[in-house]
Amino acid sequence: MGHYMLKRLLLVLPTLVVPVVLIFTLLRLAPGDPAVVMLGNQATADQVAKLRESLGLDQPIYAQFGDWLGRLLHLDLGHSIFFPEPVLSTISDHGTVTLQLTLLSFALAVVLGVGGGMLAALYRNRAVDRIVMVLAIVGVSLPEFWFGLNLILIFAVRLQWFPVSGYVPLSEGLLPSMRSLVLPAVCLGMIQAAFIARLTRSTVLDVLSEPFVTTARSKGLPERIVVFKHIARGVLVSILSTMGVILGLLLSGAIAVEVVFALPGLGRLLVDSVGRRDYPVIQGVVLITSLTFVAVNLLVDFLYAFVDPRVRYE
């Protein structure tokens, strides 16, 4: 187990190198230039050249990369080209919002998805099953952008239950903060819940026909115990294996959701920074999200052993 964990931890580094090198290189090779964006339509070539020089963009790519890596070793992601603050601080501010949104969406997706999927399986071929599966198919087909705008129209504009957009920081109170995230979390979480519901249903149906379920029932165990102890545990392993993927989907889905709901999260920061060609911020966001993605998948791998005693690491 210890050997396996060490091996996996060592593999994290090369896993991170690929996206980081790719994003660094592609950004420099792609047309578009922060100096041009900063100076606007009427800037002369001379002004652009001077600004590029002051930003270090006239250096060869390898020199820029070396400089960035050197800073990275000191946990310094550099400074935003546009905003007067370190990238790490910008990411930290925006990361809080994305973390809150992702966790809320994740909880919603898991509870609704697992609950709905189990209901559908336990009531197989009955009305509940059909309703849940129709909702699931609709859910996985919904574009976040469209779904979000409609949520705003119904729950914020017509019913006025929630704010249309924007984020209330936790420092202004838990309830106002959560209230500002309900619609974005529903938008993001419902779509993933649909995916989890479909997966849960098929897994539960498989587990229901397993001999250990028949054995449990034949022993006269209450149905509550059979479902929550035996069936749910079997389902959990399958669900857990997809959690890493779901987190990735949530992070990518957060980009559209944060733009629609004007949330100052990492997704919106990334979109805005790409438009501005704010290289240090883009690199920083990609690095941090890659790191998060890798860390969650690593955690999921380690959790297998705790959930399923049959799993052994070598």
Add this chain to the structure above:
Amino acid sequence: MRAHHRISHRLKIGIGIVVLGLISLAIAGCSSSPSGSGGSASKLVVAIAADPPTLDVMTSTQNVTQQIGYNIFEGLFAPDANFKPSPMLVDTYHYDEASKTYTFKLRSGVPFHNGHILDSADVVASLNRWLKLSTYAQSIAGDVVSVTAADKLTVEMKLKEDSALVLTALTFPNQQAAIYPASVIKAAGDQPVTQFIGTGPFKFDSQQVGVGTKLSSFADYKARDDAPSGMAGKRVADVDQLEFKSIPEASVRLDNLTTGAVQIADSLDSDMYDQIKSNPDIVPTIIKPYQWPTAVFNKAQPPFDDVRVRQAFLASLDMGQIMQGAFSSDQFYRLDPSIMAVEFKQWWSDAGSQYYNHPDPEHAKQLLAESGYNNEPIVWLTTRDYPYMYTIAETAAQQLKAVGFNIKLEVVDFATIGTRRAVKTGWNIYSTALGDTDPGNFAYLSAAAPGWWVDPHKDDLVHQLNTTIDPAARKKIWDEIQLYFWQQVPLIKFADVFSLAATDKSVSGYVPALFPVYWGVSVNG
């Protein structure tokens, strides 16, 4: 029911409650009161499309930086309702032709937001930084010999030769010649300033990237006495707090206005006009003038190095049809050959109107044949970042193909156009949008601007325009330049286009303008 499907009744209810409970928790746990915070009469919230990357108005060309900055910073001059220079921090001024020197006498006792009182050292430091860093200042920077303090409240600007552009450049609201305290400039150097201290009616409070910017009224603001006109004259902060919320989606900005969370929504889509008009609680406002979309030719490369190909391009275009495709209503565009919008009354001209919007495909084909153009691909860089630019390019391309142009649209983001246009190869046309308050600031008349209109006759006319002081004489020269523009076709003007904003009905005093300001705006009830 088979045994393994037998579920206890309590369990069924339990699972159902978990699922339904979460949905109801999300809803029931929340207040049913309307969202937003726009109820206070002393607070005005404006929904804008993006975050300002900086509030250093002197160096940034971003509209949103200016839109917020106007309220914080002031310059020596400000444009009046007719876009003419009008004194702001200047009390009196005069120009001495013999010594080619402007003398600016400053108003006394004008406080900055940090308590410091404006003096000539602040103006000298600010103008020297502006001349060095502002793109727009380059229209006069080469002519300025020095900016010096004659005494505590007098500043002198010495020129190499007479220039008609000094006052318009000092007045122009983008990358404006704002006056900062000398101490702020000393601290920042050539880097963007990080202390946003001005003399304006609102002072900077806080900014959160992705959320917005908060200003509050400046209690010690020293207003001018003359009547308000455009951005000039007396400025009064009628609200205690002024907040700009950055909301990227136009429909969400409108939704925020509809629910009362904001009182003004900026940069809305023109096709939202009817929706806004049908809502009795909000008022649509069309901002005129705004910009004019253009196609800029690469005159350093064939085929557009040949004037006949450019003339053929112009003769191919039905501007009315093109603009109908780009906007849902003709309220948002105006077909007009004048490079300066009609709202700039002193500059409007119909010179060259015989060339504008007179589609003649046969004449276009003849010109193309004479030029020797042989169906070579023409790369047109356009963008969906501004949807009307793409739609205009797409419709125009259809008309041009019918005449014989082999147009290849390359759709990229606006930043990419900015980079690719700087290189003389790899493109033939690019889309952008322009708008200036004085033709002397019109960068595309310069041979150095991407597109490279190298023409000694034009350069001579532009030099005359910029060194002639008499307004009537300047207008005559400008008419001549505009006629030459339509004959030489260095770029295409499609039409004037307008922008849509909307306000809550409780807002009064808001004037829709190219350079929107929020002093004099109040929220009732």
